[in-house]
Amino acid sequence: MDILLSNDDGVNAPGINRLREALITVANVITVAPDQDCSGASNSLTLRNPLRLTQHEEQVYSVNGTPTDCVHLGLGLYANDPDMVISGINAGANMGDDVLYSGTVAAAMEGRFLGYPALAVSLVARDHAPLVHFDTAAKVVLYLLPHVNAYPDTSHMILNINVPDVPWDQLKGFCVTRLGNRHRSEPVVRTTDPRGREIFWIGPPGDAADAGEGTDFHAVQEGYVSITPIHADLTRHRALVDTALWLEACHVPT
Template identity: 70%
Template structure:
């Protein structure tokens, strides 16, 4: 297979390196990743400054931009022939529930899908994972199966792997996104010159970890697979929004 690989932790991240080397042993892989950690970049594109694509090793490039920039450049400026799939990861730290709204890992996969390619986003449920091989094994297992995915033309799978040895992982579970409580408040501080600064607060605690959620699956030792999409339309609200607008118009 021809694979475009990216991430948001940077081109030197251990998760990216482990997956790149494993995939390259069996497939043709081009890796385009940020030149530094761009976690939390979400779907942002760099539009005001030029982007620089720098070769770092054979078929490995760094970009002074976001994960979305990397995939965009890889697909529109680097690939001579289209890849079969876009893979983002392996991320250090989970992308569960509401995390997907901010995740650069998920955003890279979304950009791949936006440009017409099936995509995987892969994350470890640890910010200092000791069992990256489990996530590598998960990708190697799932990758040949993606050809038979019934909705391949719209495929974005968000995959979260417990930080456990492969033999201790209980299997795969298809899940929905769980939900967190609101984030902790911003932390007010001062810099060395006494000027006020703020740090974004920690993520919120888990609010919805029902048995069908990604939170629950990973906690129970399963690899969570959540199909997601980039269409933000709330279809359930179309009718009531139309009714609301008509009522306001008639009442004015």
């Protein structure tokens, strides 16, 4: 199996390196990741500056761009197409609304856009404690990998996987989940730099709001690996009829 591996935490992040170490025991892996932390980059592309590919060791590269850039450049390194794209292991959760901002999920999604089944993998801390068990998340990927070809529709496969930060033998199992929702994020933090100039920091994300049974938040909180099938179609399909009726009532030509 040929795998393109990327992330958003950067080429030197512990998560991607632990996952690469695990994957190379069962697959041919090319790693292409950002040269710095690009958390929150979402699906952004670098269009106004040239991109540079830097080799660090055999089949390990960094790019001076976003996770999405990395997938595009990484695919160019293959003489033949890879079998799939894997993004992670992210240092922290990518649950609920996080997927809209996540560079980890974006790299997987770009792999899917370009025609490959994809996994996005994240390790979720408990109570903001330092992350420890990257090995657990790597084992989750190795456990699922032999079964990818049996997925009902690999042509549309993007699985967002969140793993509790516990030892492997403490996982309670695997759950198929839907995305939950967070409360609105905290306000912008307004402060000054050492020279007295005003600066701002984006506020931290809100706590889980929709976190009931069946959500990714609930599964991870209960000690299960959360697996959420996602797609890039943002259409609110059930609102199409109501929107058409509203537009008709506006007497707007259609």
